Amino acid sequence: MMKPVFMTYTKKDLINLAVCMVLSVLVIPSFITTEYWYTSILIPWLCLALATIGQQIVMGYTGQLALGAAGFMAAGAFAMFNLILRVPDLGFVGSLIVSGLIAAAFGILFGLPSLKVRGIYLMVATLASQFFIIWMIDKFGWFKNYDSSGIITAQDIVILGKPFTTPLAMYFVCLAVTTILTLLAMNMARGSTGRNWMAVRDMDIAAESMGVSLLRTKVQAFAISAFYCGVAGALFAFCYLKSLEPVAFDIKLSFKILFMCILGGLGTINGAFIGAAFILLFPVLLNAIGNNVFHGAIDATIISSIEQVIFGGLMIIFMIYEPLGMAKLWENIKQKWKTKYPNMNIKNLTSSIGKKS
Amino acid sequence: MAQERKFKIGKPILEVNNISLSFGGVKAITDTSFNVLEHEVRAIIGPNGAGKSSMLNCINGIYKPQQGTVSFRGQQIPNITPNIMAQMGLSRTFQNLALFKRMSVLDNILVGRKLHTKTNFLEVAFQLPKVKKEEKINRDRSEEIISFLEIEDIKDTPVGKLPYGLQKKVELGRALATDSSVILLDEPMAGMNVEEKRDMCRFILKVNDELGTTMVLIEHDMGVVMDISDRVVVLDYGKVIGDGTPDEVRSNQKVIDAYLGVEH
Numbered sequence: 001m002m003k004p005v006f007m008t009y010t011k012k013d014l015i016n017l018a019v020c021m022v023l024s025v026l027v028i029p030s031f032i033t034t035e036y037w038y039t040s041i042l043i044p045w046l047c048l049a050l051a052t053i054g055q056q057i058v059m060g061y062t063g064q065l066a067l068g069a070a071g072f073m074a075a076g077a078f079a080m081f082n083l084i085l086r087v088p089d090l091g092f093v094g095s096l097i098v099s100g101l102i103a104a105a106f107g108i109l110f111g112l113p114s115l116k117v118r119g120i121y122l123m124v125a126t127l128a129s130q131f132f133i134i135w136m137i138d139k140f141g142w143f144k145n146y147d148s149s150g151i152i153t154a155q156d157i158v159i160l161g162k163p164f165t166t167p168l169a170m171y172f173v174c175l176a177v178t179t180i181l182t183l184l185a186m187n188m189a190r191g192s193t194g195r196n197w198m199a200v201r202d203m204d205i206a207a208e209s210m211g212v213s214l215l216r217t218k219v220q221a222f223a224i225s226a227f228y229c230g231v232a233g234a235l236f237a238f239c240y241l242k243s244l245e246p247v248a249f250d251i252k253l254s255f256k257i258l259f260m261c262i263l264g265g266l267g268t269i270n271g272a273f274i275g276a277a278f279i280l281l282f283p284v285l286l287n288a289i290g291n292n293v294f295h296g297a298i299d300a301t302i303i304s305s306i307e308q309v310i311f312g313g314l315m316i317i318f319m320i321y322e323p324l325g326m327a328k329l330w331e332n333i334k335q336k337w338k339t340k341y342p343n344m345n346i347k348n349l350t351s352s353i354g355k356k357s
Numbered sequence: 358m359a360q361e362r363k364f365k366i367g368k369p370i371l372e373v374n375n376i377s378l379s380f381g382g383v384k385a386i387t388d389t390s391f392n393v394l395e396h397e398v399r400a401i402i403g404p405n406g407a408g409k410s411s412m413l414n415c416i417n418g419i420y421k422p423q424q425g426t427v428s429f430r431g432q433q434i435p436n437i438t439p440n441i442m443a444q445m446g447l448s449r450t451f452q453n454l455a456l457f458k459r460m461s462v463l464d465n466i467l468v469g470r471k472l473h474t475k476t477n478f479l480e481v482a483f484q485l486p487k488v489k490k491e492e493k494i495n496r497d498r499s500e501e502i503i504s505f506l507e508i509e510d511i512k513d514t515p516v517g518k519l520p521y522g523l524q525k526k527v528e529l530g531r532a533l534a535t536d537s538s539v540i541l542l543d544e545p546m547a548g549m550n551v552e553e554k555r556d557m558c559r560f561i562l563k564v565n566d567e568l569g570t571t572m573v574l575i576e577h578d579m580g581v582v583m584d585i586s587d588r589v590v591v592l593d594y595g596k597v598i599g600d601g602t603p604d605e606v607r608s609n610q611k612v613i614d615a616y617l618g619v620e621h
């Protein structure tokens with residue numbers, strides 16, 4: 001293990017962070033000018049990666065099989081809408097934080113079953129959050145400000161009096177929030193908080209015998225996870241969808257986040273980004289192949305079916321050959337590269353964001 | 358054991374009073390009482406199924422006995438849970454290893470420092486100065502334990518990848534990291550070869566000698582038990598059939614009949 005040079009970060013981490021920041025703040029904005037990339041790929045990628053970090057905390061780190069990330073995202077999104085509408089003094093950032101906290105409150109409520117049930121049974125119990133939150137928003141008109149159309153337009157993002165309405169500006173909002181929350185998640189994961197989570201995941205009886213409170217640790221993980229999902233949901237609605245509709249946060253999205261979490265690599269922060277990128281970009285890639293290689297000879301519906309088939313297949317393959325997901329795969333590739341070219345220093349440049357030491 | 362001890366054996370630190378435990382109709386422990394004195398090495402022995410591990414699980418709060426009480430430092434503990442006992446200063450290892458398999462050796466031992474970690478998750482997330490200070494203290498102590506147990510070279514290895522003997526050592530290290538006054542060891546030497554057993558004995562005695570930690574251990578190997586313990590309690594079918602120094606126990610006819618298997 002390398003010595004940390006700044007806070008918990010090693011020199012390698014700082015280089016990784018610097019590379020990611022330069023890429024995302026300078027290189028991407030100056031080379032990518034098409035709006036499509038921001039509105040359809042980069043913004044949802046950041047939002048979903050953030051939600052996946054939330055899923056990682058509860059599932060990858062604490063080992064609690066939870067399925068309902070989209071429910072918490074909906075809670076965050078609608079909380080944001082109502083806060084901006086009803087408490088305009090809070091401002092965008094304040095509303096974002098409070099929305100996260102409201103989602104966290106739901107997280108605590110629906111995390112309580114984890115004290116009594118585990119595994120697949122917990123998964124079923126947490127599904128309640130998914131259905132309850134969506135039902136609640138649909139049932140009580142107040143949450144939608146009595147809008148009858150079913151789809152509400154999200155308010156414009158205004159931070160300190162400045163509007164953030166262009167795709168590029170929204171991308172920067174998402175980037176800033178995601179970066180800060182990712183760093184905080186890394187700090188927790190590497191510190192005593194993360195050790196408690198993992199102790200509960202790996203052997204709860206032993207953790208308890210060491211003085212780790214199962215109640216506090218599990219509820220805390222659910223709360224933090226829901227906070228991340230809530231903030232992600234608010235960004236998802238305000239920067240990507242630009243509208244609020246409960247249908248957007250259905251069970252399919254929860255499953256998507258679950259897959260991002262598993263394919264990316266359970267118990268890794270960088271896996272959240274890799275998994276989200278893969279699941280988002282894969283359909284885009286398939287479509288591009290469909291259009292450019294087969295020139296539309298294959299029907300779009302068939303392509304989207306093929307997409308499902310390949311996802312399913314990949315899940316099975318990963319479960320069997322690399323249960324720790326793409327983050328581990330990436331780690332292995334780096335390891336091979338390192339043993340093959342021990343003197344190459346390029347590994348510093350190619351290392352991905354948020355690497356767990 | 359003849360030489361002068363730095364920590365003299367003192368008053369009873371742990372008392373088990375009339376404990377009875379049954380699972381449905383099966384009686385695991387029947388009306389069992391014994392005590393453990395401060396700074397001593399106390400062994401619990403007995404044939405398979407005598408109720409030794411169940412006894413430790415009762416003391417530690419994993420099982421709830423139907424009858425009887427456990428007192429720690431003269432104070433009766435009403436609602437025992439593993440967490441409460443850990444806070445009182447009682448730590449333990451497990452019979453079939455209960456390590457955090459995907460975490461490194463160092464991280465496993467650091468979890469043992471949990472009760473010496475007072476910072477909350479927000480302070481950790483923002484890496485406040487006091488978090489760094491506390492983390493450094495905990496890391497230094499863990500490194501000390503790692504070098505005490507002579508496992509420096511494996512400290513970054515995930516525990517699940519280590520051989521059995523080393524895992525047992527890590528588990529002892531994790532219990533030590535709590536700085537508990539009493540450590541319960543459930544078969545610390547099971548499945549070890551002679552050399553590893555000798556090592557483990559050395560560590561148990563060294564801990565007891567240098568830190569004054571009270572050790573309560575369950576062991577099958579009679580030779581080992583007789584060598585390292587101050588007093589031995591013998592269980593058979595969930596009842597105490599012998600209690601005293603190794604020599605007393607050795608000459609106790611009931612014990613010989615039940616356990617040592619001497620022909621007569």
